[in-house]
Amino acid sequence: MSTLMSQCPTLAFNTTLFNNSEEIVSYLDVYIDRLHHEAEQLKQVNKDLADQCFSSGLLTYIPLGGGCQRHLLLLGGMGPMAGAYGMKSCLSFLEDEYSMTLFQACFVPKRDSDLDIVTSLYEALEHAIPQCPSHKSIDLIVLCNSAHPYMERVLKHFYQNSVHKDKTIRFHSFKESVEKRSSAFGKLKCIALQTNFAASMGIYGDTHPIYSMDKIPALSAYQKNLALAIEGVKRFDKHATLLNAIKVFQALKDYGAKRLLLGCTELPIIVDSLKKEAPHDIQEYLSGVTLFDPLILTLQEFTQART
Structure with a gap:
């Protein structure tokens, strides 16, 4: 288990790869129900709920036809419900045009003016990129509006330091x-x-x-x-x-x-x-x-x- 994944407790994806859109949507519905169940368990032990209480996990969809030569990478987990709903929205909008990966990076700290989350977002990107199809370029969407102001610095750090820096990544800014x-x-x-x-x-x-x-x-x-x-x-x-x-x-x-x-x-x-x-x-x-x-x-x- 990687360092990133071991930072986070118990609710990871059990299945990581789907080729059928109906099956992955059903899986996301089950995952959402599990999030609710996990939250109730945490409340019973008086745990103050936050994104970081939940496990990170990877979920990939590759349609049977393969989709186009671009792969959509979604950085979610900020919070986990928004990540799951965001992937469902992408699946509905894009149908089978794109393959896509959701990485629920629940370990990313709360977005706050007093806290720099560049390092955590960079680590999320480092973990997620190798899980994407190696032959495809990547369209990157971060499923947290408050994380977007950090992404220019995250990508600058990525292209300077990452072992994956030769990978073609197109970041899509919500603000733009x-x-x-x-x-x-x-x-x-x-x-x-x-x-x-x-x-x-x-x-x-x-x-x-x-x-x-x-x-x-x-x-x-x-x-x-x-x-x-x-x-x-x-x-x-x-x-x-x-x-x-x-x-x-x-x-x-x-x-x-x-x-x-x-x-x-x-x-x-x-x-x-x-x-x-x-x-x-x-x-x-x-x-x-x-x-x-x-x-x-x-x-x-x-x-x-x-x-």
Whole structure:
């Protein structure tokens, strides 16, 4: 077992390679259920849940036809639910066009302005690259918006020091994809929902027509609730997630927000929960609002670039 993998406790992928899309989606559903079960066990021993409580693991999909000559590498695990949902989104969007690998790098520390995670992200990349098909170039997507500000330094370190530095890697930045596609947002403002760290770093909200929720006076007080809802997903606390998310989306509804950027990979999970369990007026609001997911915008970008 590698150093990276041995840093992390018990919930690793049992199966690493799939050729059938239905089977890998079913496996991801089982994995998500196992995450919930593991979280409940950890709660019973009074463990404070965080991404780092869960095991890292590798999962690869290679369609029977092999796909194209580019391989999609997803760095997830920040948190593990977002990684699993992110791979499901990629499988649905790309169908059998691409082979792909998900590396759940749960050992990456919490993204925080006081903590440099370049070394951990570099180690994740070092571990994941050899698991990808050797004859294919790599498209890299990091399934954590708050990790993206570090990636320029991570890749610089990779190309200077890695034994795999001759490998062709195309990094796809969520921020760049959002900015390229922002013309599709229309004239109305698009409100970016993001973590406290992402907001403080200005990942989204410094280019027209995108405005960070924490910078809008009528909504800034709800940034705290948004952070608690995101943490609720990470801590597998459904009550806290829904309680705080309902407050946020009620405020967005009252404000009249028509376009929302889901600037955290936990937010699609939150929105799915709200569509099923929120009060009727919130469900109705979500059915009429336009939601932009940076992951989907990024997938649109690189598939269009291919053609």
